[in-house]
Amino acid sequence: MPETASPRRKVVPEELKSAESVEIGSVDFFIGGPENQKRFFDSIEFGLRRFGDEQCNIFVTGIDSPDALKIVGAHVADFVKKLGSNGISVFPEPQDYCYVYNFREPKAPKLVILPRGKGNAFKKAMNGFLEKVKDEISGVISNDLIASEYSRILGELNAWAEKHQEQIREEAERLGFIVDFNENTGVRITTVKRLEDGKLAAFKDNTELNEYLSKLSKNEKAELDNGRVYITERVKDYVQDRMQRFNDCNRQMKRFVAGQMALFCKSVFADFKKDFIEKHGNDAFSGISLFLKRLEKHTVGFYDALLPKNGNGENGEIPIPIRDPHIQWKVNVVVDNGATKDIPVVVEHNPTYGNLIGGLDSKLMFGGFAVTDHTHIRAGSIAKANGGCLVISLNDLASYPAALPALFDSIRHKSLGIKDMGSSAGYDSHLPLRPEPIPLNLRVVVCGPGLYWRILHGMAQDHRFDFIRFFEAKAEVLPFVEANSRNISVFASWIREFSRTKGLSSMDDSAVGRLIEESMRLAGSRSRLSTNVEAIGRIMIEASESKLASGDNVNQLSAGHIVRTLEKRFWRLSFIYEVIQRQIAEGQKIINIGGEKIGEINGLAVSDFGDISIGSPMRIAASVYPSAKPGMITIERESKLSGKIFDKADHTVREAIKARYARRAPLALGIGFAFEQSYSGIDGDSASLAEFFAIISAISEVPIRQSAAITGSMSLRGDVQPIGGVNEKVEGFFDVCKVMNKLDGNCGVVIPHQNADNLMLRDDVAEAVESGKFHVWPVKTIDEGAQILMGKFLGELDGRVIENLKEFARIAVFFSGDKKE
Structure with a gap:
């Protein structure tokens, strides 16, 4: 029998020493750094170096944290600085953009482009110049x-x-x-x-x-x-x-x-x-x-407009809104890059049409009508990022239907026309201003799920929406990094720095180690660390607050505080999980933990509720009978409760049985297969091993051990294949055994050997495994699985299977012949 797998990886204090200092906002830490994310960093550099190519914008996938835009924007800025320090200039010098009065066509304000920092200087100079002329012009008239x-x-x-x-x-x-x-x-x-x-x-x-x-x-x-x-x-x-x-x-x-x-x-x-x-x-x-x-x-020609006039609203009168008589002198600086050190890198978190494109504000006049002029033009993030980079979330962008086409048109035409949203949609506008378009030369960095990338590629075949054609550089971020000594030490430093910066209770080595272990669980592997450090930060904050609320006087947080915090978080979200456990304990949902049964096995399933994923056992039953028309009926498939992956796995099991036995005995039998007390949809292939052993047990009439559960996929040739959600599945069966008082050393879960590296079980489960009260058996072959579940290797059962298959064939032939007579 295979040995019990190690339940989790434990981070020892020696791994936490000699850690280098890390800033809380360090881009390298959040996404793993160039050593761990070479593909991502190379794609970003590829896109930025080809700045003049309008089709080489960047599509970033794989970052789902709320700080994704900030992270990407910070890295873009760092890369630009690196290029500048190396004497490489791929970006144009940032410029200021101003709108001034158009004397030939007042409804079409003119654009003035000035070197960086000169926009406000021009505005200030014009304001001073206006006052000077107003002061001196009266003297000219009266000389x-x-x-x-x-x-x-x-x-x-x-x-x-x-x-x-x-x-x-x-x-x-x-x-x-x-x-x-x-x-x-x-x-x-x-x-x-x-x-x-x-x-x-x-x-x-x-x-x-x-x-x-x-x-x-x-x-x-x-x-x-x-x-x-x-x-x-x-x-x-x-x-x-x-x-x-x-x-x-x-x-x-x-x-x-x-x-x-x-x-x-x-x-x-x-x-x-x-x-x-x-x-x-x-x-x-x-x-x-x-x-x-x-x-x-x-x-x-119009010097009289500059002559002194009686004030509006003087002597206690209510001022009446009037048009600015000096509007021709006014300068509207819509983009000021005076404070921009390298290039503008704009991160837009709320990409409404107005925030992205800009708009036309207005002034309410006497009588209730609104007017506008060039001083009311407002630039959006596209104009502010011109000459640099605009970082934006495609998820956010998709929330505003008018914003996405507007961004696409701006990229395609390399020009930004600022107008109100009604005009852009083809409606008549009450603000008929047509500012001169701003010529664009910028790099757009879009962050979104990989699914969006595939959808947009499919839409690119339609020439009317070839958005993705302008995003030649795809930068994909892995959601994890390797759990090597350097990354663990860096993570430990980040945890301590985060605790200090946020004013949390300090943490001893055991607490730091336990948090890193939780990161491994989030990554789904003991050899990896999740880059979702926000989740770890939330655990730290909650643990610190819980310590203060409980009046605990210890100086530092320990692993025990972290464990209790994780247990509390799970308890708050696990009402449905407790209901399922109670139904099993009360016998409303039938799960057999003791004894042996023919054709019945404990499978394992995972349910994802968004904020929590829980595992629970499912009773899987198989029945066989002689039949002249062999076939396999799966209740879920016949009831249309199964998904496509489940159906594929179902066919794979059937063909695997044929491949093993059809050459040695006729398969004149019918097979019925069902997930008992399952009333909703089911999908996935992780129950195919359980299905296989339930059918073999039914054919051979050799009972299956009910104190064990199994999860795993299998190939057409009978190879054991890995599955997902192994931690939740093991913990789900453990909790059933615990609630039924069966932690006596006989219960356990059979898992594919490839999933042993994914085991990062809860502390109480790990403790039970290490003490021998519960087992996790990794198997490499179906022979090993049969030994655990049925007490014999599969090769030893083949004789009985073949003998019974032949008996089924004789019965099927007999009744078939009787029917003909």
Whole structure:
């Protein structure tokens, strides 16, 4: 009989010494470092070195921790630093991106690209320049030269007006009228009477006027009316001429002021140019020179917008929202790389459309309508990562339907158009702004499950969605590293550093060793360590908090504290597990632990509930009978409760039996096979060994030991093959034996020998195995399995199997012949 396997690997204190120092945020530790993850690191370097190739973005798989994006982003940044230290430059110099007013098309703001750190310098310079111009422009308007010219032009206009007014008065007096020119009340024409001395006198009232008019002859009245019409026309011509001359004077004055303003703007803009170049260089100025030329021309034509005006909201009034009168001067720095040391590496944890692409904000105006302009353009993480790397989760990206196509279009066209989400979806937008697109040159690093990679590759055949074509570099991270001396010592250092950084209770060597053992269990092998250190960190935090809550006065956490924490965590999640154990103990779910039975065996299954995986035994039964039409009926398959892998394993067992016995005896028998008290779906091939031995027992009529359970797969040739979930399966059967008081040294589990390295059993199970109260038998062949389960090697049972098969054949032939008669 095979010897009992070692239940778990124990980390001894000697393995924890001479550990190198490790930072909590160390990228190398989280994913194993270049020594353990060569394929991953090489793929990352491959993708980054080919920065100019738009198709060589990077797809990262195998990192499922919440800190995956941070880990990958940190490594990308480290690699860039490494390249820079070696004098290798594959990335362009980061730039700043600004939006300014478009004087030709205000709804299409212009993009200004400046060297790193010059965006805010440009904005600050423009704000200061605006204030300077506003301060000085009033002085330009009110200087002596302009005042003198204004006086001259106004004097000429007034002289002309006085001359023509006098002419009209003289003509009016000859015709019996007085014309009064008043700047406030206008022109008034009054009828008067001529005295005997030839002088004119006004009438006292309308009665006197009417008496005077009644004494005039018909010809005199006609002459008076014609005179009034003539004078009225003369006044109209004068007013029109005066208005025309006044407008001409205004235009003349404006031309003069514009000329003075042009000289002023030329001077101040030249000073600004000189000052800006001295501070920021020609490269920075070349990006803004065209904008400044158009702004200078605009300022000359609309200088009045810069003149002081009465304040909005002064004297206790409620301010009314108005458009910025100086919007043409404003600079919106959407991307500022002034603080970026190497290249921008942006990790986007919430890739909504707005966070990824950017958007257009708006300002609510009086009346309830919204307006926007270039100062309300907001850049997203794509623009911020331009010239560097954008790290993003495909899981997160898939949560926002509009974001994924937008990212794809940006990568494909190497251009980013910032607009609101409604416009991108084809709807009319209330914010019809079309900013100039930002040219893109960046590397996108997408983290996602390997399944997504396969799905996207399948979709790549559709030219409308060839997203994956732009991700030529695939970087796959293994979820584990080798449990060698270096990695164990590094892990030990990380545990101690994590404890210190988080303010947890310190841990002795036994606690550190026990945590490393738990990492091996998470990795599914005693020769590996899981890279999921977050899970280990949560155990440490809980153990420390439990110690404080219990009032334990010991200075350090020991292995006992870790074990109790693990037991408590399992207890909180294991309600269903306890229900199953109680059903077995009460006999509601029938599991036989003692004695022997023909055609009945204890198999083992694992159920995954997401937060916990539990193992439990299942009673597997087989029956055989003579049949002229041999075949095998599996109740689960017939009931459509089985999966495809289970069906494959079922066929494999049937063909394995044929391969072993069909040459020596006819297989004239029917086989029935069932998982008793199983009412839900079942899949996998780990019950194929149990199925095989149950059928052999039924045919040979040799009973199977019920104190043992078995798990394992088998090949068509009868080779024993490994399975998954071995720890949970062994522990599940152990707990059944414990609850039924059968830990007497007879119970145990048969497992494939390949799974012995996967054993990292619970402490109580390991203790029972080491004390001989429970057994775990690794088997290499089905012969060894038969010896444990049936007390004989399979070769010794073959004789009885063949003899019974022949008897079945005789019975089948007999009844077949009887039927024909």
